[in-house]
Amino acid sequence: MNLSRRVKTYLGISRVFASLPGLLAKLARPLESLAQAVWLGLLDARQLNQVTWASYNRNSGFDSPAFNMEQGLWPWEREAIQRHFAGRNNILVAGAGGGREVIALARLGYEVTGFDFSPPLVSAARRHIEQTGCKARMLAAPPSAVPELSAVYDALLIGRGFYHHMPGKANRVAFLAACNKALKPEAAVILADFHTRPADAKGPRRTWSIAKFIRRLSNNKEPVELGDALGCDFHHLFTREEIADEFAAAGFRLEEFIATSFGDDSRLAHVLGTSQATTGTDSTARQPPSHADGGTH
Numbered sequence: 001m002n003l004s005r006r007v008k009t010y011l012g013i014s015r016v017f018a019s020l021p022g023l024l025a026k027l028a029r030p031l032e033s034l035a036q037a038v039w040l041g042l043l044d045a046r047q048l049n050q051v052t053w054a055s056y057n058r059n060s061g062f063d064s065p066a067f068n069m070e071q072g073l074w075p076w077e078r079e080a081i082q083r084h085f086a087g088r089n090n091i092l093v094a095g096a097g098g099g100r101e102v103i104a105l106a107r108l109g110y111e112v113t114g115f116d117f118s119p120p121l122v123s124a125a126r127r128h129i130e131q132t133g134c135k136a137r138m139l140a141a142p143p144s145a146v147p148e149l150s151a152v153y154d155a156l157l158i159g160r161g162f163y164h165h166m167p168g169k170a171n172r173v174a175f176l177a178a179c180n181k182a183l184k185p186e187a188a189v190i191l192a193d194f195h196t197r198p199a200d201a202k203g204p205r206r207t208w209s210i211a212k213f214i215r216r217l218s219n220n221k222e223p224v225e226l227g228d229a230l231g232c233d234f235h236h237l238f239t240r241e242e243i244a245d246e247f248a249a250a251g252f253r254l255e256e257f258i259a260t261s262f263g264d265d266s267r268l269a270h271v272l273g274t275s276q277a278t279t280g281t282d283s284t285a286r287q288p289p290s291h292a293d294g295g296t297h
Helices: 005-018 022-042 045-058 065-070 075-084 100-107 119-132 169-181 202-218 240-249
Strands: 090-094 111-116 136-140 153-158 183-195 228-230 234-236 252-259 268-275
Touching (some): 022 202, 022 228, 045 234, 075 100, 075 183, 090 100, 090 169, 100 111, 100 119, 100 136, 111 119, 119 136, 169 183, 169 240, 183 234, 202 228, 240 252, 240 268
Parallel strands (some): 090 153, 111 136
Antiparallel strands (some): 228 234, 252 268
C-alpha cells in the first residue's frame, strides 16, 4: 500500500514517541497526546485508514499460523456464539483477518464465509484455511464495503477490533446496512470487541476539540467525531448510545451490550443483536464511501 507523505510523517513521529524509555515516555505523554490530536485533525479518512493498515502490516501476529490456526475462539466468543447462534448454520464473518474466527467456526460445523479489506490478511486466511482442511470461504472486499455474495446468511460475526477502525459514522452505518442486505430477517448478530468510553470522559472531548480546530485551519471538511482517537492506528471510542444508534440506522436491533474481559483492557465491549427488515436502508450501501480507500481487520 502506498502511504501518503503526511501518513509517513505521522508514523515517523509516532515511532519516536514509542521509542522513548520509561520515565521519559511518561513525561512526554502530554506532548504525545497533543500531537495525536493535531494529526487526527490533519489526516483525512483515507489517510487514517492508511495509518491503521500500516499498524497491522507491522504486527505479524495477525497473519501468523499459530494465532489463526491454533488459538480458536476466546472464552467470551465461544459462550456468545453457543448462546446467540444456536440453531443457525450459515455464518458471515466480517473483518475475518487471518482467518481465526472462520477456522474456529468451521471446526464447530458451521458453514462460514469470511471477508476482509486487507489483501495480505485475505491471502494469509486462505492459506490457513487450506492448511487446516476446513470447508470455508475467504473473500476480499473493497474498503468499508461488503463483497458480492451468492448466499443469504442467518448469522453475522463482525470480528474483534474491526468495527472501531472505520472513520466516520456514515461509513460505519453504510457498512452495517450492506451486511444486513446479506442476512435473513431475524439473523443473529455479534459485534465483537470494540473500544468504549464513558459519556462524560474528558480526554476524548479534549482530543475532539483540538482536532476540530485543526480541521478548520487546514480546510479539511470531513467531520471529526467525539470519540475519534489516533495512536498507532485510528479507532473510535463508543458509548452504548452510539452503538445502539448506528445499529438502528442500519436496520439492526441491539439486544445486549456486554463488557468484555480481555487482558487488562476494561474499555472493551461486544454486543449481541438481530437483523430486521432492510427496507429503508440505503440501496447503495454495498458501495464503499468515496474517501475511504483503506481499512483493516
